[in-house]
Amino acid sequence: MRVLGIETSCDETAVSIVEEGKKILSNVVSSQIDLHKCYGGVVPELACRRHVDLLLPVIKESLKQAGLSLQDIDLFAAARGPGLIGALMIGLNAAKSFSLALNKPFIGINHIEAHLYAAQMSSEKPIDLPALGLILSGGHSTLAIIKTLGEYEIIGETADDALGEAFDKCAKILGLSYPGGPIIEKLARSGKPLYPFKAGQVKENPLAFSFSGLKTAVLYTVQKIPEMNDSIKEDIAASFQHAAFTDVQTKVKKALQMHHLKNVLVGGGVINSQALKEYLKPFNVFYPSQALTLDNGAMIAGLAYHKFKGVSDPLSLPAIATLSLSASG
Ligand code: KG4
Numbered sequence: 001m002r003v004l005g006i007e008t009s010c011d012e013t014a015v016s017i018v019e020e021g022k023k024i025l026s027n028v029v030s031s032q033i034d035l036h037k038c039y040g041g042v043v044p045e046l047a048c049r050r051h052v053d054l055l056l057p058v059i060k061e062s063l064k065q066a067g068l069s070l071q072d073i074d075l076f077a078a079a080r081g082p083g084l085i086g087a088l089m090i091g092l093n094a095a096k097s098f099s100l101a102l103n104k105p106f107i108g109i110n111h112i113e114a115h116l117y118a119a120q121m122s123s124e125k126p127i128d129l130p131a132l133g134l135i136l137s138g139g140h141s142t143l144a145i146i147k148t149l150g151e152y153e154i155i156g157e158t159a160d161d162a163l164g165e166a167f168d169k170c171a172k173i174l175g176l177s178y179p180g181g182p183i184i185e186k187l188a189r190s191g192k193p194l195y196p197f198k199a200g201q202v203k204e205n206p207l208a209f210s211f212s213g214l215k216t217a218v219l220y221t222v223q224k225i226p227e228m229n230d231s232i233k234e235d236i237a238a239s240f241q242h243a244a245f246t247d248v249q250t251k252v253k254k255a256l257q258m259h260h261l262k263n264v265l266v267g268g269g270v271i272n273s274q275a276l277k278e279y280l281k282p283f284n285v286f287y288p289s290q291a292l293t294l295d296n297g298a299m300i301a302g303l304a305y306h307k308f309k310g311v312s313d314p315l316s317l318p319a320i321a322t323l324s325l326s327a328s329g
């Protein structure tokens with residue numbers, strides 16, 4: 001079965017064709033980073049307009065790279081949430097339109113569940129479940145128990161900013177570009193974690209994240225520095241990154257102990273960080289391949305293969321900006 005997967009939940013217009021849930025025939029990602037850079041974050045209205053312009057060319061390119069035509073596709077899939085509502089609707093409506101026009105089934109996919117599937121898709125052997133799922137992206141910071149494919153229990157979420165968002169905002173405070181994560185990581189390599197920053201704790205749940213206080217601490221520190229220079233920026237970046245990743249490390253350790261789990265499956269843009277890999281070294285971690293870490297259509301198409309039970313989703317299936325992982329079963 002060949003699935004065409006569309007991903008337009010944020011600022012990547014991405015389309016991939018995947019065979020039997022694993023074999024990637026093409027994986028085209030058109031990033032809008034240049035469009036949003038000068039704003040220090042994604043501007044939803046601009047993202048939507050760009051998705052409209054790019055989606056059909058990206059679908060064409062994806063088919064071309066796979067050496068296929070639309071008639072060769074057996075199932076059309078698209079991310080239906082969570083994400084920017086207007087952006088999601090563009091990909092979802094495209095998948096529905098192809099399904100209707102070509103009389104082929106269509107299925108809506110949970111973007112976060114797809115990030116969790118990315119590590120399984122990249123692994124040669126099946127990974128033993130239950131396992132701990134860790135998603136760290138621009139929109140989400142989630143710890144979940146993956147019971148089986150399609151059955152999840154969220155055990156920790158962010159009470160405020162997502163970790164990637166905190167990296168982006170910290171970069172903005174330091175006058176750096178977007179996306180902030182890779183820039184902070186690079187600066188941090190030359191800096192020392194001299195500033196005593198700490199990530200927040202959530203009283204009701206020891207596994208929940210809170211990064212907005214950390215970001216504010218960076219802001220107050222920067223405001224008090226009379227003359228900023230590169231060396232101070234490097235130390236602030238190192239201190240911020242250290243505080244954030246120490247918190248992730250502590251919570252992963254706690255989650256594994258509390259829920260008697262061994263394997264950790266990770267996903268989302270922040271896991272591109274080489275520095276984070278050091279903090280996760282004590283654990284048995286499964287990473288997605290490089291092409292499947294940032295937003296992409298392959299994880300959508302790959303997961304759709306497993307979720308499709310022979311019946312098309314209705315064309316009335318809505319996009320949901322806040323779609324929960326536990327609702328994805
Ligand atoms: O998963 P993703 O592509 O998009 C969302 O679904 O949000 O993640 C993008 C996020 C951005 O916030 C970016 O700053 C962060 O991932 N990121 C990083 C690194 N590379 C990307 N954060 C920290 N360190 C990195 N090396």
Ligand code: ZN
Binds near residue numbers: 268269
């Ligand atoms: Zn994502």
